[in-house]
Amino acid sequence: MHFVILELLILVSAALGQSFSGKRNGHALDFTIPTSAATVKVQMLKALTATLPLSLFAAEDPNVATDANTDLIGSAFLLEHSSGRRVMFDIGIRKDTENLAPAILKTFANPDGSFPFKVEKDIPTQLKEGGIELDTIDTVIWSHSHFDHVGDMSLFPNSTNVLAGPGTLKNTQPPFPENPNALNVKTDFEGRNVSEVVFNAPRIAGQAAHDFFGDGTMFLLDLPGHIAGHMGALVRVTTSPTTFILLAGDSNHHIGLVRPNPGVRLLCDHQHDLSEDLQKLGGPDFSDPFITPAPQNKSIHTDAVAATVSLGKVQRFDARADTWVVLSHDGSFAPFLNKTDGIPLFPGSLNDWRKKGLKELTKFAYLKSDNPANIFQSGTETNSSAKDTSESNVVSANNSTSTATTLASATPTSSESSATITNGATADDETSSADDAATNDSTDEGESAGDDEGSSDSEDTADSSE
Numbered sequence: 231m232h233f234v235i236l237e238l239l240i241l242v243s244a245a246l247g248q249s250f251s252g253k254r255n256g257h258a259l260d261f262t263i264p265t266s267a268a269t270v271k272v273q274m275l276k277a278l279t280a281t282l283p284l285s286l287f288a289a290e291d292p293n294v295a296t297d298a299n300t301d302l303i304g305s306a307f308l309l310e311h312s313s314g315r316r317v318m319f320d321i322g323i324r325k326d327t328e329n330l331a332p333a334i335l336k337t338f339a340n341p342d343g344s345f346p347f348k349v350e351k352d353i354p355t356q357l358k359e360g361g362i363e364l365d366t367i368d369t370v371i372w373s374h375s376h377f378d379h380v381g382d383m384s385l386f387p388n389s390t391n392v393l394a395g396p397g398t399l400k401n402t403q404p405p406f407p408e409n410p411n412a413l414n415v416k417t418d419f420e421g422r423n424v425s426e427v428v429f430n431a432p433r434i435a436g437q438a439a440h441d442f443f444g445d446g447t448m449f450l451l452d453l454p455g456h457i458a459g460h461m462g463a464l465v466r467v468t469t470s471p472t473t474f475i476l477l478a479g480d481s482n483h484h485i486g487l488v489r490p491n492p493g494v495r496l497l498c499d500h501q502h503d504l505s506e507d508l509q510k511l512g513g514p515d516f517s518d519p520f521i522t523p524a525p526q527n528k529s530i531h532t533d534a535v536a537a538t539v540s541l542g543k544v545q546r547f548d549a550r551a552d553t554w555v556v557l558s559h560d561g562s563f564a565p566f567l568n569k570t571d572g573i574p575l576f577p578g579s580l581n582d583w584r585k586k587g588l589k590e591l592t593k594f595a596y597l598k599s600d601n602p603a604n605i606f607q608s609g610t611e612t613n614s615s616a617k618d619t620s621e622s623n624v625v626s627a628n629n630s631t632s633t634a635t636t637l638a639s640a641t642p643t644s645s646e647s648s649a650t651i652t653n654g655a656t657a658d659d660e661t662s663s664a665d666d667a668a669t670n671d672s673t674d675e676g677e678s679a680g681d682d683e684g685s686s687d688s689e690d691t692a693d694s695s696e
């Protein structure tokens with residue numbers, strides 16, 4: 231009986247949106263998304279692998295191996311609108327890493343001098359080998375200006391534009407070498423049109439948004455905190471049923487920060503993946519993430535508080551059955567990339583993720599003992615045994631504080647910048663949105679309750695022109 235009451239409480243609190251943020255004021259977030267009959271084809275490219283200290287992303291916790299390293303991937307995305315227009319969302323890291331800004335090389339160098347970001351084949355090469363000429367890409371959207379996302383723009387013709395989030399230019403100019411401490415290099419910008427997004431679309435899930443193609447197929451979303459101008463992209467990938475992919479960029483770096491959440495719970499039948507200690511911790515099910523974000527003094531985010539607010543927004547998208555959240559660096563994807571029944575890489579498409587069950591497949595993969603993103607590091611063990619294992623794994627944990635400090639101190643806070651550009655409509659400012667008053671979504675009931683194919687919104691009631 232107690233469990234029934236607990237379940238009800240969880241469902242009610244999730245429906246009110248109160249579990250994710252203290253600022254919800256008791257009403258659910260409006261998830262109305264403008265309609266469209268068109269879609270965008272999303273193709274994922276693997277840009278890099280990296281091994282970084284988990285402490286950059288996660289607060290200390292006896293159940294999590296925060297003193298160990300975690301393996302990340304890096305991704306880039308080719309987006310093809312049904313009209314034929316092609317853009318990229320990020321282009322990964324440059325192949326010749328020795329030509330990155332000296333401040334980056336110094337910050338991330340391992341004690342043995344090696345660089346923890348590895349690139350097999352850069353994105354421009356992968357595109358060309360896949361038959362995509364670079365001059366057919368009209369815009370490279372930067373989720374943000376970090377080196378592992380802006381690639382080597384000099385490989386693209388000058389006709390390819392760059393679009394970045396508000397505050398990016400102020401934060402990156404002048405680049406190296408004019409500014410010897412800059413994190414970007416001159417060729418990231420040279421000889422091309424580099425502009426900043428103006429978030430002028432209706433707010434999406436309480437966030438400032440930009441309707442990139444102008445027809446409701448892709449909304450760039452203000453997800454501040456990581457660095458000035460950090461953005462995500464909500465991409466419509468199928469109609470009937472309507473489904474989306476949220477490219478969440480570096481809003482967070484480990485899916486264990488996102489889920490479990492009240493909308494995507496880890497139910498009892500998954501608990502065989504966990505140690506007995508953790509099972510006791512979770513009770514009948516788990517509805518909170520196992521990892522909490524790192525504090526400001528260790529965080530990889532410029533503004534850890536703003537990043538935590540953005541994380542809450544990503545969690546609410548994750549709770550939707552019609553949306554698959556894809557992080558730039560989700561290391562838990564690694565075993566599934568380009569595998570049969572796994573996650574197809576370019577030239578494969580991610581659009582039928584729901585039909586293929588890719589969200590289900592990857593949802594709690596990071597808890598598996600053999601997954602590279604496992605946060606317990608010793609499989610299903612916890613506490614001291616996890617830490618024992620981690621000792622030998624530490625490659626560059628010594629650098630974690632200096633990494634965070636450098637990335638944070640080199641830049642003004644993102645929330646300040648976006649406030650200027652968006653006339654005060656910062657993502658934090660949910661309660662001021664008129665949209666919030668009219669809630670018609672089914673999504674805050676969570677994924678377990680939101681499995682209807684049409685899922686939410688008013689999308690089926692109106693059309694938009696292309």
Ligand SMILES: [Zn+2]
Pocket residue numbers: 376378379480558559
């Ligand atoms: Zn990154």
